[in-house]
Amino acid sequence: MALIVKKFGGSSMATVQRIGLVADRVAQSTSQGDQVVVVVSAMQGETDRLLKLASQVCTMPRDREIDVLLATGEQVAIALLALALREKGIEARSFLGHQVKILTDNVHGSARIVTIDAAPVHECLQRGEVVVVAGFQGVDQDGNITTLGRGGSDLSAVAMAAAVGADACEIYSDVDGIYTTDPGIYSKARKIDKISCEEMLELASLGAKVLQARSVEFALKHKVAICCKSTFSEGSGSWVLPVISGLEGEAMAGLEGAVVTGVACDRNTARLSVLRIPNRPGTAAALFRPLAEDAINVDVIIQTAPQDGHCELSFTVPKASAERSVQLLLAHQERLGFAEVRVADNVAKVSIVGAGMRSQPGVALQAFEALGQAGIDIQLISTSEIKISVVVDDRLAEAAVRVLHDSFQLDRV
Amino acid sequence: MALIVKKFGGSSMATVQRIGLVADRVAQSTSQGDQVVVVVSAMQGETDRLLKLASQVCTMPRDREIDVLLATGEQVAIALLALALREKGIEARSFLGHQVKILTDNVHGSARIVTIDAAPVHECLQRGEVVVVAGFQGVDQDGNITTLGRGGSDLSAVAMAAAVGADACEIYSDVDGIYTTDPGIYSKARKIDKISCEEMLELASLGAKVLQARSVEFALKHKVAICCKSTFSEGSGSWVLPVISGLEGEAMAGLEGAVVTGVACDRNTARLSVLRIPNRPGTAAALFRPLAEDAINVDVIIQTAPQDGHCELSFTVPKASAERSVQLLLAHQERLGFAEVRVADNVAKVSIVGAGMRSQPGVALQAFEALGQAGIDIQLISTSEIKISVVVDDRLAEAAVRVLHDSFQLDRV
Numbered sequence: 001m002a003l004i005v006k007k008f009g010g011s012s013m014a015t016v017q018r019i020g021l022v023a024d025r026v027a028q029s030t031s032q033g034d035q036v037v038v039v040v041s042a043m044q045g046e047t048d049r050l051l052k053l054a055s056q057v058c059t060m061p062r063d064r065e066i067d068v069l070l071a072t073g074e075q076v077a078i079a080l081l082a083l084a085l086r087e088k089g090i091e092a093r094s095f096l097g098h099q100v101k102i103l104t105d106n107v108h109g110s111a112r113i114v115t116i117d118a119a120p121v122h123e124c125l126q127r128g129e130v131v132v133v134a135g136f137q138g139v140d141q142d143g144n145i146t147t148l149g150r151g152g153s154d155l156s157a158v159a160m161a162a163a164v165g166a167d168a169c170e171i172y173s174d175v176d177g178i179y180t181t182d183p184g185i186y187s188k189a190r191k192i193d194k195i196s197c198e199e200m201l202e203l204a205s206l207g208a209k210v211l212q213a214r215s216v217e218f219a220l221k222h223k224v225a226i227c228c229k230s231t232f233s234e235g236s237g238s239w240v241l242p243v244i245s246g247l248e249g250e251a252m253a254g255l256e257g258a259v260v261t262g263v264a265c266d267r268n269t270a271r272l273s274v275l276r277i278p279n280r281p282g283t284a285a286a287l288f289r290p291l292a293e294d295a296i297n298v299d300v301i302i303q304t305a306p307q308d309g310h311c312e313l314s315f316t317v318p319k320a321s322a323e324r325s326v327q328l329l330l331a332h333q334e335r336l337g338f339a340e341v342r343v344a345d346n347v348a349k350v351s352i353v354g355a356g357m358r359s360q361p362g363v364a365l366q367a368f369e370a371l372g373q374a375g376i377d378i379q380l381i382s383t384s385e386i387k388i389s390v391v392v393d394d395r396l397a398e399a400a401v402r403v404l405h406d407s408f409q410l411d412r413v
Numbered sequence: 414m415a416l417i418v419k420k421f422g423g424s425s426m427a428t429v430q431r432i433g434l435v436a437d438r439v440a441q442s443t444s445q446g447d448q449v450v451v452v453v454s455a456m457q458g459e460t461d462r463l464l465k466l467a468s469q470v471c472t473m474p475r476d477r478e479i480d481v482l483l484a485t486g487e488q489v490a491i492a493l494l495a496l497a498l499r500e501k502g503i504e505a506r507s508f509l510g511h512q513v514k515i516l517t518d519n520v521h522g523s524a525r526i527v528t529i530d531a532a533p534v535h536e537c538l539q540r541g542e543v544v545v546v547a548g549f550q551g552v553d554q555d556g557n558i559t560t561l562g563r564g565g566s567d568l569s570a571v572a573m574a575a576a577v578g579a580d581a582c583e584i585y586s587d588v589d590g591i592y593t594t595d596p597g598i599y600s601k602a603r604k605i606d607k608i609s610c611e612e613m614l615e616l617a618s619l620g621a622k623v624l625q626a627r628s629v630e631f632a633l634k635h636k637v638a639i640c641c642k643s644t645f646s647e648g649s650g651s652w653v654l655p656v657i658s659g660l661e662g663e664a665m666a667g668l669e670g671a672v673v674t675g676v677a678c679d680r681n682t683a684r685l686s687v688l689r690i691p692n693r694p695g696t697a698a699a700l701f702r703p704l705a706e707d708a709i710n711v712d713v714i715i716q717t718a719p720q721d722g723h724c725e726l727s728f729t730v731p732k733a734s735a736e737r738s739v740q741l742l743l744a745h746q747e748r749l750g751f752a753e754v755r756v757a758d759n760v761a762k763v764s765i766v767g768a769g770m771r772s773q774p775g776v777a778l779q780a781f782e783a784l785g786q787a788g789i790d791i792q793l794i795s796t797s798e799i800k801i802s803v804v805v806d807d808r809l810a811e812a813a814v815r816v817l818h819d820s821f822q823l824d825r826v
Binding site: 016019020050053054056057058059060061063064065066068069071072075076078079080082083084086087092093094096098099143145 | 429432433463466467469470471472473474476477478479481482484485488489491492493495496497499500505506507509511512556558
């Protein structure tokens with residue numbers, strides 16, 4: 001008998017028929033004697049419908065009342081799932097964020113979880129009931145409803161798993177696991193059996209959409225084992241594991257022993273180049289401060305060696321922020337003294353991720369050689385301990401993914 | 414400066430445009446310096462939409478989870494109205510049933526209000542905020558969401574008015590007040606300025622749809638003055654007043670001095686006649702017990718004087734219960750010993766209501782004479798202190814309403 005937290009997202013809860021399938025999934029588990037806590041998101045499309053209503057009555061500040069509004073989506077979902085479970089003869093009880101209770105800070109729209117009171121959950125489980133918890137929502141210390149931000153139900157599930165001491169946190173979606181790369185880009189993509197949280201974090205922030213990044217951080221910190229599975233098919237899924245004692249060696253080398261675990265591709269990227277910047281101490285900081293103050297996420301920064309007392313800076317920003325970034329830089333052009341800003345939005349960022357890189361030199365070289373032999377020009381490079389990112393022409397991005405996937409033989413275990 | 418509770422029903426909240434109109438109504442009041450608590454229902458159609466979803470996943474017991482589901486309707490409504498008010502520069506704060514808090518018993522689907530904690534409401538009002546409260550919902554002592562039954566938002570509003578000590582409880586709908594009879598039946602129907610709670614109770618239970626009966630009972634008991642107004646037009650509305658000291662005399666005679674205050678017509682009625690019942694003590698009780706156990710609402714009961722040791726009983730039931738009533742009676746025919754049951758579902762119940770009847774004999778006679786002169790045959794009669802009901806052929810019901818309206822000169826103040 002295990003204690004399992006199961007999280008079902010909006011696509012799994014899209015219709016009453018699918019809610020019936022989710023109930024079947026839960027029934028499978030309880031019939032094996034498992035204790036089950038289910039965390040659910042709103043039915044697909046519901047959050048957008050509610051936001052549209054709000055946009056029709058106001059200019060939508062991200063405030064308390066928007067959270068009151070959006071929290072109804074998950075409330076409908078838990079009630080329907082609890083009813084569907086009872087219809088199958090499974091005793092079930094729904095819990096809202098304030099009933100569990102999931103205490104958060106008071107930052108409406110992106111609240112952080114402070115504590116979860118596991119006592120009412122354990123009480124229900126001991127009575128043999130399935131506990132159905134509303135994801136995405138919490139309550140602040142004054143009793144106001146808060147929400148955790150988009151994708152927040154993953155975080156609700158992982159935090160719930162930590163609070164109740166679950167054996168595993170299963171995250172169900174319409175894909176059956178985490179792949180070495182997007183199967184839509186390369187048919188040789190292979191489902192990964194085990195990946196470390198650290199690697200998953202790099203993949204999640206690079207555009208892999210299976211798991212919300214904050215939930216993986218939380219799992220890493222609180223040692224929660226996550227398993228990503230499909231609602232609609234059988235299969236063992238992919239485990240996302242924190243580094244736990246006894247696994248240290250494996251984690252250092254990548255959980256499957258490979259040097260590189262996956263290849264990610266982020267096409268939502270633009271490259272900015274700032275030309276002929278006077279090379280003074282503090283120049284880079286002065287340049288990036290206006291962007292940081294506007295909450296623009298700057299990535300892959302390259303500064304050339306100075307020449308004639310001037311240097312050149314290139315970096316990437318999300319495509320949607322490119323125009324705004326140029327405006328902000330030009331507004332400070334006089335003070336900063338640079339000659340020109342150029343934008344290229346026909347670029348993509350391709351990254352290889354692997355915990356094994358730490359202990360294995362020469363990974364970067366192998367990647368650059370593979371891309372070079374395939375005639376793919378590298379515009380920018382950025383590396384971390386377990387990741388190497390290159391910025392390439394957007395039209396060559398998919399080819400770059402395939403070349404790297406082949407070079408590191410990711411189709412083989 | 415007054416403290417006003419304003420309740421807006423589903424038709425007033427049907428669209429985002431109408432929610433804007435409701436916000437305008439509230440703004441009118443605050444600009445005059447009033448403190449305002451708003452109680453709202455779900456947007457029109459929302460409760461039915463949610464019930465339909467539930468019916469697709471389960472055979473719908475009236476349980477805890479249905480209340481969790483339905484409570485979202487009002488939650489969406491309070492959030493949207495609070496946002497619309499803030500958009501107009503009016504500080505507003507929404508409250509759910511558990512936040513106010515509206516403590517109820519634990520009878521899901523038709524909970525009764527036990528107490529309301531007025532402290533958080535007064536705190537908000539003192540900060541100059543408009544308080545927006547979700548109607549229809551409450552919370553039991555274990556923190557479970559409960560609902561008050563259909564039309565329960567009227568009760569929420571009246572109970573809130575009592576709890577905060579409001580000067581008045583304004584109930585807004587798409588009609589501008591309470592009429593001497595349905596204007597759709599008789600164009601001479603006149604809007605009533607003042608009516609007592611007792612009279613309103615008789616009218617509400619007789620098919621006038623402006624106010625939920627339980628809310629009027631609550632207003633009578635807790636001395637809340639209700640004013641029924643239109644969301645969509647100006648006008649002073651109709652006051653529904655508890656009998657308060659200083660008004661005793663007026664109340665005895667009807668608040669407007671008239672003997673009869675209104676005429677109601679209930680076409681949702683069927684007449685049952687049970688023929689040749691052996692006349693033994695306890696016969697009537699034995700006959701009605703099976704109906705009562707099936708929660709069938711029996712009204713207007715007439716028993717004939719015994720003849721040959723037998724009598725005849727006629728009574729009315731709601732049309733939808735007629736067939737079931739016959740089945741139940743026939744199931745006990747042997748034991749009860751009656752000869753036959755006959756049903757007539759082409760009947761209607763027409764009633765005149767007026768607190769002034771108490772002190773004025775001859776009202777019944779005047780009513781019967783007026784109907785007789787108009788050639789309208791009376792099938793059954795039932796009277797109470799402030800009400801006279803007659804059962805007539807359904808095709809003559811509207812004529813009966815007009816005849817009685819004319820006879821008691823209800824078109825004049």
